[in-house]
Amino acid sequence: xxxxxxxxxxxxxxxxxxxxxxxxxxxxxxxxxxxxxxxxxxxxxxxxxxxxxxxxxxxxxxxxxxxxxxxxxxxxxxxxxxxxxxxxxxxxxxxxxxxxxxxxxxxxxxxxxxxxxxxxxxxxxxxxxxxxxxxxxxxxxxxxxxxxxxxxxxxxxxxxxxxxxxxxxxxxxxxxxxxxxxxxxxxxxxxxxxxxxxxxxxxxxxxxxxxxxxxxxx
Amino acid sequence: xxxxxxxxxxxxxxxxxxxxxxxxxxxxxxxxxxxxxxxxxxxxxxxxxxxxxxxxxxxxxxxxxxxxxxxxxxxxxxxxxxxxxxxxxxxxxxxxxxxxxxxxxxxxxxxxxxxxxxxxxxxxxxxxxxxxxxxxxxxxxxxxxxxxxxxxxxxxxxxxxxxxxxxxxxxxxxxxxxxxxxxxxxxxxxxxxxxxxxxxxxxxxxxxxxxxxxxx
Numbered sequence: 001x002x003x004x005x006x007x008x009x010x011x012x013x014x015x016x017x018x019x020x021x022x023x024x025x026x027x028x029x030x031x032x033x034x035x036x037x038x039x040x041x042x043x044x045x046x047x048x049x050x051x052x053x054x055x056x057x058x059x060x061x062x063x064x065x066x067x068x069x070x071x072x073x074x075x076x077x078x079x080x081x082x083x084x085x086x087x088x089x090x091x092x093x094x095x096x097x098x099x100x101x102x103x104x105x106x107x108x109x110x111x112x113x114x115x116x117x118x119x120x121x122x123x124x125x126x127x128x129x130x131x132x133x134x135x136x137x138x139x140x141x142x143x144x145x146x147x148x149x150x151x152x153x154x155x156x157x158x159x160x161x162x163x164x165x166x167x168x169x170x171x172x173x174x175x176x177x178x179x180x181x182x183x184x185x186x187x188x189x190x191x192x193x194x195x196x197x198x199x200x201x202x203x204x205x206x207x208x209x210x211x212x213x214x215x216x217x218x
Numbered sequence: 219x220x221x222x223x224x225x226x227x228x229x230x231x232x233x234x235x236x237x238x239x240x241x242x243x244x245x246x247x248x249x250x251x252x253x254x255x256x257x258x259x260x261x262x263x264x265x266x267x268x269x270x271x272x273x274x275x276x277x278x279x280x281x282x283x284x285x286x287x288x289x290x291x292x293x294x295x296x297x298x299x300x301x302x303x304x305x306x307x308x309x310x311x312x313x314x315x316x317x318x319x320x321x322x323x324x325x326x327x328x329x330x331x332x333x334x335x336x337x338x339x340x341x342x343x344x345x346x347x348x349x350x351x352x353x354x355x356x357x358x359x360x361x362x363x364x365x366x367x368x369x370x371x372x373x374x375x376x377x378x379x380x381x382x383x384x385x386x387x388x389x390x391x392x393x394x395x396x397x398x399x400x401x402x403x404x405x406x407x408x409x410x411x412x413x414x415x416x417x418x419x420x421x422x423x424x425x426x427x428x429x430x431x432x433x434x
Contacts, residue, residue: 064370064416065409066377068388073409076401161282165381172285179292189289197280 007184008191015188018174019195025092025170026157026203032096033156034149037103038138044108055104062101068162070098075166091163099156106148110141143214150207154200161196171195224403227394231404234390235411241307241386242373242415248312249372250365253319260324271320278317284378286310291382307379315372322364326357359430366423370416377412387411 043055062070071094078090085093114137122132142149164173175192179185224231256275260268278286290313291306330353338348380389391408395401 060417061409061413064374064420065412066374066388068377068380069391069405069409069412072388072392072395073401073405076395077405080399080401158282161284162378164284172282172288175285176288179288185289185292189285189292192285193277193281193289196282196285197277200280 003186003190004184005187007182007187011178011182011188012191014178015171015174015191015195018169018171019199021168021170022157022160022172023199025088025095025160025163025168026153028092029095029099029156029160030149030153032092033099033103033152036096036100037107040100040104041107041111042133044104045111059101059104062098063105067095067098067159068165070094071162071166087163087166087168091160091166091168095156095159095163098159099152102155103149103152106145106152107141110145110148111137114140114144143211146207146211146214150204150211153207154203157199157203158196222403224400224407227398227404228407230390230394231387231407231411234385234387237384237386238376238411239415241304241311241376241379241384244308245311245315245372245376246369248308249315250319252312252316253323256316256320257323257327260320261327272324275317275320278314279321283311283314283375284381286314287378287382303379303382303384306382307376307384311372311375311379314375315368318368318371319365322361322368323357326360327353329360330356359432362423362427362430366420366427369423370419373416373419374412 040055040058043049043051044059046052071091074090074094074097075087078085118136118140119129119132122136123129127135160170161172163170164176167173169177171192175188179188182188256271260271287307287310290310291303294302294306296302334352334356335345335348338352339345343351376386377388379386380392383389387408391404394404398404
């Protein structure tokens with residue numbers, strides 16, 4: 001068994017192209033999952049309303065079923081109801097509905113943590129509930145929740161590898177194709193794994209920076 | 219009357235469920251055992267061993283499970299005498315789970331307040347006794363929720379075995395959909411199977427957590 005480092009260098013452009021798509025898909029997935037999580041979190045906080053039941057069912061269902069099945073559901077299911085999207089869009093939606101369920105729980109806890117007195121103060125100043133939520137509570141929640149959002153982005157980036165099962169050539173699929181074609185299995189998967197580790201560590205660092213920038217001045 | 223695909227294929231799906239259940243049980247059992255072993259090794263083996271296990275664990279946790287599964291599967295030599303796909307799936311998923319279990323235990327042990335061990339040594343306990351009687355009981359309570367969480371993740375993760383051709387729920391579902399074009403019924407049924415297992419594990423975990431927690 002030999003390990004040919006040059007092989008990795010020669011084929012790095014292909015893998016980097018896959019990495020690009022992985023990053024893109026992860027960011028779009030997060031962009032969709034955050035508002036979804038917020039809406040669901042608000043419903044989770046309204047006890048005794050019909051949307052509360054729906055939100056709780058959504059969270060439990062999607063947290064306790066594999067993301068792969070959810071991606072299949074969108075990928076195979078959408079064309080049946082007349083939505084013929086390209087695979088990339090279905091993949092992003094599939095990832096977002098899975099991670100939205102986790103983010104909803106995170107946001108619910110976050111909103112519950114700041115809510116009480118801030119809300120009362122905002123109401124005392126004459127803001128409506130909705131305005132207080134938008135202007136006072138949510139900006140604080142997002143700051144407070146940034147580490148959790150960063151964490152979810154890392155998980156999203158890792159789960160974006162599942163899109164290789166619906167024929168999207170992101171990093172994992174690029175690696176798999178390369179390995180099957182050349183047989184240089186060790187080289188390819190070591191490189192793919194290294195790229196994922198670099199990506200997830202990099203995302204963690206970038207978000208820590210953002211957190212620092214967005215912090216409230218003391 | 220139109221045929222109901224989910225019912226027509228129910229026997230097939232139940233057969234596939236058996237593989238998913240078997241795979242899940244093996245992965246969770248091996249993952250927990252290996253994770254605990256690694257924690258013990260890191261604890262007893264000195265700084266260098268702990269550092270090495272920690273570094274490997276960090277890298278494994280940083281990559282997607284699917285990449286790890288592919289890596290192990292393609293790296294195994296092909297064999298006609300036993301099922302390489304199943305073996306690769308069990309090995310890769312167990313090691314992946316163990317990397318997380320290790321981190322959960324390591325974090326919990328490190329999270330026990332220093333004052334507790336100080337107090338133990340002040341009343342004359344040896345470090346070893348203090349670890350067994352003070353640190354471990356406190357740390358283990360903290361691990362219940364994350365371990366349950368990780369177990370659910372591992373069960374959901376067995377769906378990725380389909381990517382290397384292990385015939386379990388997800389692969390069976392894909393085959394049926396491509397033949398019969400009833401994605402909602404078939405995937406709904408499959409999701410329900412996964413949901414029942416994961417939900418049961420989560421509920422059992424919550425019950426254990428209530429039982430062992432300090433606050434009543």
